[in-house]
Amino acid sequence: MASTPPLVHLISVLSLLAPMLAVAEDLFDQDQPLPEILSATRLKQSPAAVPGSVSVIDRALIEASGARDIPELMRLVPGMMVGYAKGNEITVNYHGGQVDSARRMQVLIDGRSVYRPGLATVDWVDLPLAIEDIERIEVFRGPNTVSYGANALTGVISITTRSPANSHGTRLKYTHGQRGIDDWYGSQAFSSGNGDFRLSLSGQQDSGFDRTDIEDTYRDSRRNTRMHFSATHALDDSQTLDWQLAAKEGSNQKNIYSDEEALISGIVPNGDTNRDLKARDYSASMRWSLDTSSTHNLQIQAYAQRWERVQEFGICDLALSFTPEVAALHRLNPDTLDTLSRLLRRGRANLINELITDPEQNALANTISSNFSSVGGEFKAPVCGKINNNINENRYDIELQDTLSLSDELRLLSGVSYRKDTADSQTYFQGGLQNEVWRLFGHLEWHLSEHFVLQGGSMFETDTLSGDSLTSRIALNYLITPRHGIRLVYSEAVRSPDMQENNVNWSYLIENLNPNLNGRDSAYYYATAQGPGNLQQEIMRSREIGYNGQFDFGLQIDIKLFNEEIHRLIAEPLDITEFVQNNDNYMWFRGAETEVDWALTASDRLRLTYAYVDFETSEKSYQRLTARYSGSAGYLRDWGGGWSSSLFYYGADLLNERRFERADLRIAKRFNFGKSDLELALMMQQRLDDEALTWRENLYDQRRMVSVSAQLEF
Known part of the structure; x- marks a missing residue:
């Protein structure tokens, strides 16, 4: 006798529960506006109708966390793993992966990708964006290639900056604390004609970790300055134009503690201990939006950006x-x-x-x-x-998006885009390398009835270096009420091998040799690596069952059960001394996540997350940044009289085989002086474990860190 498919069982159960659950619609005030998710499918949707799990970190949560970096905010997202290779090298992985790289998640700032094309990573400490300029962050937890292309294999972090129109005036902020923390920020926003403008300048620095496990001084500090200019214009009742300019310049300390890189250690003197990395980032972006009617919108977005990395040092062998x-x-x-x-x-x-x-x-x-x-x-x-790790990377992207409401029940989003990536490095590519990507994408949302929403999406990509790919997603959302939904999602996604994995021609030219070698003042080092050139795209298949509920007494709940498989995994370490890239590995994740955000009163907010991840992989190093149990808890309180406080707990059982637990406390007092506001805040972080952070070398002298900040708005 043939067995009944599980999907049929689930739909049968939902149909039986529907009459009972629908009664809940009458228990609460349904006139309150529904929150909206903006980036999951590129359509504005209620959380219950989204084909996947989305975590939203709003401005209030960002401020209450006291975080200085976006990766620290990701600890508030269930299933997100944050690792530190060094104090100035941070990785963010959803569900896990290698400690020192994160190649499978797309990161966007106002729709602009900050995923570097050549070395395929996100430089979290070098983003040309101050955390004070962020309005909200939406994290799509799961594959989203169908909306954002081949790098969105495991998820998408979409960062939205504050609108100039909503941030008029002057803001000045200064933060100082232990571990060399010395941050500053200033912005001015104003109106002129039909436009609103904001200019932000900021700087950030700290001293990184204090020492290694063998008591060596750790050279991993960072210093950077940033500029961000944002403008928005209401051209007429149906057209808007937004544009941005951003730049960042700084340095990240690097060093080596012994001659372990030499062919035979203990024979030759050390090279430079100072191997600081100079980083410069530049970007320009534009978005034009036109409403041709109440049911039709056209949008064009274009951007260009450049990453410059300079690292030159002496070496002996x-x-x-x-x-x-x-x-x-x-x-x-x-x-x-x-x-x-x-x-x-x-x-x-x-x-x-x-x-x-x-x-x-x-x-x-x-x-x-x-x-x-x-x-x-x-x-x-x-x-x-002398040797170098210099590389310059560029990206140019233009995209046309069309959003059409065919009827009250049917919406269609479609688009086409072109992207050109270039990388220039004598060390990694023996010159220049470029890639071109064309994309055609679409998403259909169909309200079959009052309670059922069927959604489907696909993305076709043609990639000069990796070939063609077609990915898809289908989802069925059962809306118990407009605020409560159960979702069933099946997704397929791909990740294209990056330039370093597939196309690298990696060799180090040692120049200014002393003494000369047979009359030569330069020579290539013995270690070289050649990319295979024929790597296939990684494939991910994801199945998800979830629930999202928005209660009118301030409670929001999201629950997710998932099964994710990655095949043709490219998992070998990117090490020039042993470079063996292939598609021979695999990894799968199964588990559950939950997120609770509850505005208990107008003054109290509680936020809880938890993730259980069961995993298996053929590559041992990929087990290291996957915690089986992880979560967070936060309580925000407005005490009145300008006083506020927040307390957060973050925990994970194993991050690179090390337990992580930390409690963060922030206490703030706001003073009003007519048209001006001054906020003074105290921030304290207390480690609750005795472990190094991610790697055994990453040690602080004290488990507690204290900082203070002052912010003036007028």
Whole structure:
């Protein structure tokens, strides 16, 4: 006897519960306006009708959290994992992944992607945006390739900045605290003619972690200054024009503590301990919107941005490391070269024939050993020079979007876009590399009845470097009332291999050699890496059952059950000494998430999140930033008389095999001086565990951090 599909069972249960649940519609005041989700499908939708889970971090929550960085705000999102490679290197992964990279989530600022095309990452500490300029953040928790393209494999973080029209006046803010915190912010917003304008200038700095686990001083501070100019024009009753300019300049400290990068450590002196990264970001964007009628809207958005990264430093190694035999052995088997270097370092060259049995590798190993042990010692002499990790990346994007209400029950969104990415680096690509992407997308929302909403979306992409792809999503939302909905979602998504994974031509040219090598003042280092060039796109299949409820007494609840599978996973570390990229891995996640946001009274707000993630992966390093249990709790209180407070708890059982627990307290007092307001705030973070943060080297001297801020508005 054939079994009944689970979907049929669920729909049957819903049909039986519908008459009882519909009674709830009469228990509350239904005249209050529904909140809106703006970015999930590019259509404005009520939370109950969205085909997926969305977390909203509003302005009040941003201020109450006391966060200085967007990644810290992501701790408020269920299932989001925040990791620190260093104090100035932060990663954000939804459900998990590698600690030192996050390549599968799209990040947008007012619709502009800040996902770097060449090295495929988001530089969270280098975004040209102050947290004071953010109005709200919507996080779509799940694959959303159908709306935002191939990088939106696991989710989308959509950041909306404050409108100039709603932020008139002057704002000045200064924050100072432990761990070298010294931030400043100033903005001026005004009207002129048919436009509203805001100019923001800001700076941010801190000293990062205090020390490593072997008591070395940690050079991981950051310093940056930012400019953000935003303008909006009401051209007439049916047209608006918005445009922005942004720039950022700063430096992030980098260093190395030993000569461990040398072919044979302990033989040559260290290179530079100062390997600071200079970062400059520039962007310009424009959005034109036209309402041709009450049921039809056209929108054109275009932007250009540039990332500049300069990192140059001195390095020393043996003359031996520049010989063709060492380069050939590394190409054959980097592990064999590593074995040989250990034997030579320990004076055990007599074990070469025993441990290195492959004939070709054995012959090279013995030649290298003979050179190393030569009487003249010329190959053991140190050679020093200059090396760089410089890269410039550019992105140009233009998009046309059409939104049409075909009837009261049917809405169609469609669009087309073109994007060009370029990367220029002598080290990573031996020059320049470019990619072009065309996209055609659409989303259909059909209200089958008062209670059922059927939605479908698709995205077709043609990518010069990765080929063509077609992804889709289908969802059925059962609206118990307009404020309460149960959703069933099936999505397929892809991620295109990035330039570094698939197309890298990675080699280091050492210049200004001292002494010269056979009369040459430059030479290539032995370690090189070549991208395979034929990597396939990663594929994700996601199934979700969820509930979203908006109660009129201030309670909002979202519950999600999920099953996500990623196939053809590109998971090998991006390490030049062992670069083996392939599609041989997989990863799946199953679990549950919940989010509760409750305005208990006009003065009290409670927010709770929890995520349980069961996972399996063929790549061990991908288990490290996946916490099986994680969550947060926050309580916001307005005490009256200008006093307010907020208390947050964040916890995760294992982040890179380390427990994380922290409590944050913020107390603020606002003073009114006629047309001016002054707010003084105290912020305290208290670690509740004794672990390093993500990596064992990431240690603070004190588990407590205190900072103060003053903000003046007039």
